[in-house]
Amino acid sequence: MQLRLHLGSHLAQHLRLILHTQKGYTCTAGISTNKLLSKLVGNLHKPHGQTTLLPPYANDDDELDNVTSFIDNHEVGKIPGIGFKLAQKLRVHVSQGPPKPDDGQADGDTKEAVLVGAVRRHPGMSAESLEQVLGGPGTPHGIGARIWDLLNGCDDTEVGQARDVPRQISIEDSYGRLETFEEVVKQLRILATSLLKRMHMDLLEEDDEILESRATHTGATDNARRRWLAFPKTVRLSTRPRPPQRPDGNRERSMARISRSAPMPNFVFNLKESLDTISDRLVKETLIPLFRQLHPGKGWNLSLINVAATNLVDAASEKGGGAGRDIAKMFQRQDTVLKQFRVEDANEGVEMVEEKVELTTSAPQAKLYESGRSGSEDIITGSQKDNTWDEDRWESEDEDRVEDSFRCDECGAIMPVFAMAAHERFHVEP
DNA sequence: GTGGGGGAG
DNA sequence: CGTTCTCCCCCAC
Numbered sequence: 001m002q003l004r005l006h007l008g009s010h011l012a013q014h015l016r017l018i019l020h021t022q023k024g025y026t027c028t029a030g031i032s033t034n035k036l037l038s039k040l041v042g043n044l045h046k047p048h049g050q051t052t053l054l055p056p057y058a059n060d061d062d063e064l065d066n067v068t069s070f071i072d073n074h075e076v077g078k079i080p081g082i083g084f085k086l087a088q089k090l091r092v093h094v095s096q097g098p099p100k101p102d103d104g105q106a107d108g109d110t111k112e113a114v115l116v117g118a119v120r121r122h123p124g125m126s127a128e129s130l131e132q133v134l135g136g137p138g139t140p141h142g143i144g145a146r147i148w149d150l151l152n153g154c155d156d157t158e159v160g161q162a163r164d165v166p167r168q169i170s171i172e173d174s175y176g177r178l179e180t181f182e183e184v185v186k187q188l189r190i191l192a193t194s195l196l197k198r199m200h201m202d203l204l205e206e207d208d209e210i211l212e213s214r215a216t217h218t219g220a221t222d223n224a225r226r227r228w229l230a231f232p233k234t235v236r237l238s239t240r241p242r243p244p245q246r247p248d249g250n251r252e253r254s255m256a257r258i259s260r261s262a263p264m265p266n267f268v269f270n271l272k273e274s275l276d277t278i279s280d281r282l283v284k285e286t287l288i289p290l291f292r293q294l295h296p297g298k299g300w301n302l303s304l305i306n307v308a309a310t311n312l313v314d315a316a317s318e319k320g321g322g323a324g325r326d327i328a329k330m331f332q333r334q335d336t337v338l339k340q341f342r343v344e345d346a347n348e349g350v351e352m353v354e355e356k357v358e359l360t361t362s363a364p365q366a367k368l369y370e371s372g373r374s375g376s377e378d379i380i381t382g383s384q385k386d387n388t389w390d391e392d393r394w395e396s397e398d399e400d401r402v403e404d405s406f407r408c409d410e411c412g413a414i415m416p417v418f419a420m421a422a423h424e425r426f427h428v429e430p
Numbered sequence: 431g432t433g434g435g436g437g438a439g
Numbered sequence: 440c441g442t443t444c445t446c447c448c449c450c451a452c
Contacts, residue, residue: 080437080438081437081438082437083436083437083438084436084437085435085436085437086436086437137450137451138434138435138436138449138450138451139435139436139449139450140436140448140449140450141449141450166445166446166447167446167447167448168445168446168447169445169446170444170445170446171444171445172443172444172445173443173444174442174443174444234431234432236432236433238433256434256435257433257434257435258433258434259432259433259434260432260433261431261432261433304443304444306444306445308445308446311431
């Protein structure tokens with residue numbers, strides 16, 4: 001295992017180096033035996049360093065292992081997979097035996113920091129008791145066992161493949177006051193237009209193929225070379241009603257959302273109509289009806305509206321190809337994409353590359369532990385340079401073309417010949 | 431397949 | 440450092 005950690009930290013060093021020299025990004029890395037520990041240890045030595053959680057890992061007798069002493073000093077809520085709700089339940093559970101004569105925090109909330117170690121060593125603590133505490137209707141099955149594992153630094157979840165397209169695209173906005181129908185319609189128009197732009201940006205691929213270029217074509221060269229990578233089958237409208245004011249000054253702060261969905265109308269994929277036209281139709285024919293389902297009455301006050309394109313189905317599968325190639329593509333169109341997307345996509349790509357390496361560029365964090373080195377010791381060796389990890393790995397890989405497919409002039413969809421007749425009918429609507 | 435809960439970043 | 444905006448997975452029905 002020492003060897004694997006060594007390789008991992010060299011790999012991380014190398015990836016960080018090429019990310020920096022070729023793309024100009026700095027990032028932090030954490031190296032350990034699973035995603036959980038890598039992620040946690042990767043919080044150290046930001047923003048430039050990398051950290052390896054060194055052995056001894058969990059073993060036989062004493063608790064002198066590094067995993068236990070490392071994870072025990074984390075606040076429960078800091079563990080990935082333990083969010084606000086679960087952390088709250090855990091805190092209540094462990095700090096309720098002795099009523100805790102805390103200082104006079106008058107806000108009524110028991111927000112004492114509870115460390116992982118305190119939960120782990122709590123009397124009677126076990127996977128089973130956690131299931132009792134955390135389980136219930138609506139909660140994932142076996143949550144007790146999974147949280148117990150997390151508290152012990154165990155995590156057997158796979159490093160996942162990055163997808164070429166997301167599962168959903170949504171845009172939302174929050175409002176201080178939104179009570180008239182006219183205002184709502186105006187906002188729906190804005191949101192729908194943004195969503196359509198996002199769909200074009202994320203789901204529409206510029207097809208730079210010179211394919212038999214029928215240059216004789218219309219002047220619509222602009223649309224002719226674009227096609228959808230995926231089609232959202234569903235459109236969903238969500239709202240968040242403003243929680244009723246409580247007179248005691250304590251805000252209810254419920255994030256509760258309600259939603260209704262409908263089939264995504266086919267006209268949104270039409271590349272010939274103008275965005276405004278499509279957006280207008282989407283609002284009138286789909287979003288407003290959904291809104292009326294959601295709020296039949298008249299007395300509402302919304303703090304948020306979300307419009308989502310969901311149920312994305314890949315268009316003609318095509319390249320199941322490496323995510324590395326997708327990453328390269330995404331970097332190419334970075335000029336038109338928000339900064340945050342770049343960061344996240346870069347993350348996923350690198351995470352995916354090999355085993356338990358976690359890279360992150362995100363926010364600051366407390367630094368406590370120090371088991372690795374940041375930089376100076378992690379030097380790329382000669383053998384490392386000689387191996388196959390160079391930039392070409394990120395972008396090569398020629399994809400297999402779908403030769404027997406045809407592209408719809410109207411929306412760019414790729415389909416086999418026999419499907420074209422039926423598909424044309426989609427574009428002829430009542 | 432739909433609507434909701436919880437979580438990550 | 441807290442809030443906002445996206446996106447994810449899971450569950451019950």
